[in-house]
Amino acid sequence: MSNLQLRLLTAAAGLPLILAVAWIGGWTLALVLAGVGLLAAMEFVHGWLIPSMPIRQVLPQLPTFIIAPAVVAAAHVEPRWVLGGFVFAGLFGLLGYLPTNAIGPRKPYRVYCWCVLYLGILPATFVLVRDVEQGREWFFLGLLSTFAVDTGAYAVGRLIGRHKMAPKISPKKTWEGAAGGIIAGIAAVFALNSLFETGVAASTIWHFAIAVPPAAIIGDLVESWMKRRMGVKDASGLLPGHGGFMDRLDSLLFVFPVLYVFLELRVL
Known part of the structure; x- marks a missing residue:
C-alpha cells in the first residue's frame, strides 16, 4: 500500500x-x-x-x-x-x-x-472536559476546532505559503498557513458553539476562540521540536501511515488544557 x-x-x-x-x-x-x-x-x-x-x-x-x-x-x-x-x-x-x-x-x-x-x-x-456539565458538547467543540486549525493551516500553507515560520523545527510550516489556521480555528469555535447550543454568549466564547489557534500551533511545533531532538521522523510506526500516537495528539494536548481552564474560569 x-x-x-x-x-x-x-x-x-x-x-x-x-x-x-x-x-x-x-x-x-x-x-x-x-x-x-x-x-x-x-x-x-x-x-x-x-x-x-x-x-x-x-x-x-x-x-x-x-x-x-x-x-x-x-x-x-x-x-x-x-x-x-x-x-x-x-x-x-x-x-x-x-x-x-x-x-x-x-x-x-x-x-x-x-x-x-x-x-x-x-x-x-481530555477526561476532565468530558466529565463537566455538557461535557460531550465541549469535548467535540475542542476536538473539531483543533482539527479546523490544523486543516486551515495545511490548506492555506499549501496554496500560498511562502514565509517559513520555524524552518529549523518544522520546515513546511509557514506564517501564511498559521494565519489560515487562526481564521479557521476562530470561525470553527463560534460556529460549533452555536451548533452545539452550549448557552455561552459570543462575548464569552471569544476568549476561548482566540486561544485555540495559538495553542494548537504551539502544540504542533513542540511535537516537531521533540522529534528533531530525538532524531526521528515519526514518534513510532504504531499507527500505519500516521506515525505514532504522539504525532496525532500534538495540537490537542495544548488545546484541551486551555479549554478546561476556560470552562473553570468562565463557564462552570
Missing part, C-alpha cells in the same frame, strides 16, 4: 472509534485514553532514551512511565487526583536535575518527569 492508502485506512478504522468513545464518555473514554497514553508514553521514553532500538525495548521501564496513563484514568475518579501527577513529576525532576550521579544516570529521571507532565497531566484534561 502507498502511504496515502495506509493513512486513509487507519483513519477509516480509527476515527469512528474515537468519536464513539468520546460520545459514550465515562470510564470508557477514561480507559481508552489511558491506553492511548500508555502507548504514547512508550513512544516518548523510547524516543528520548533509546531511539535506535525497537520500541519494545522500553517495556522493562514500564513501572515508571505507566504513571502517565494512570494519571489520565485517575482524573475520572477525582479531578484532584491529577495533582498526584505533579508530585511524581516533581520527584522524578528532583532526581533528574540534582547535580550528582549518586543515584545513577540522571537523564532517565528527567525523561520520566516530562513524560508524566506531557502525557499524564495534559491528556488528563
Whole structure:
C-alpha cells in the first residue's frame, strides 16, 4: 500500500472509534485514553532514551512511565487526583536535575518527569472536559476546532505559503498557513458553539476562540521540536501511515488544557 492508502485506512478504522468513545464518555473514554497514553508514553521514553532500538525495548521501564496513563484514568475518579501527577513529576525532576550521579544516570529521571507532565497531566484534561456539565458538547467543540486549525493551516500553507515560520523545527510550516489556521480555528469555535447550543454568549466564547489557534500551533511545533531532538521522523510506526500516537495528539494536548481552564474560569 502507498502511504496515502495506509493513512486513509487507519483513519477509516480509527476515527469512528474515537468519536464513539468520546460520545459514550465515562470510564470508557477514561480507559481508552489511558491506553492511548500508555502507548504514547512508550513512544516518548523510547524516543528520548533509546531511539535506535525497537520500541519494545522500553517495556522493562514500564513501572515508571505507566504513571502517565494512570494519571489520565485517575482524573475520572477525582479531578484532584491529577495533582498526584505533579508530585511524581516533581520527584522524578528532583532526581533528574540534582547535580550528582549518586543515584545513577540522571537523564532517565528527567525523561520520566516530562513524560508524566506531557502525557499524564495534559491528556488528563481530555477526561476532565468530558466529565463537566455538557461535557460531550465541549469535548467535540475542542476536538473539531483543533482539527479546523490544523486543516486551515495545511490548506492555506499549501496554496500560498511562502514565509517559513520555524524552518529549523518544522520546515513546511509557514506564517501564511498559521494565519489560515487562526481564521479557521476562530470561525470553527463560534460556529460549533452555536451548533452545539452550549448557552455561552459570543462575548464569552471569544476568549476561548482566540486561544485555540495559538495553542494548537504551539502544540504542533513542540511535537516537531521533540522529534528533531530525538532524531526521528515519526514518534513510532504504531499507527500505519500516521506515525505514532504522539504525532496525532500534538495540537490537542495544548488545546484541551486551555479549554478546561476556560470552562473553570468562565463557564462552570
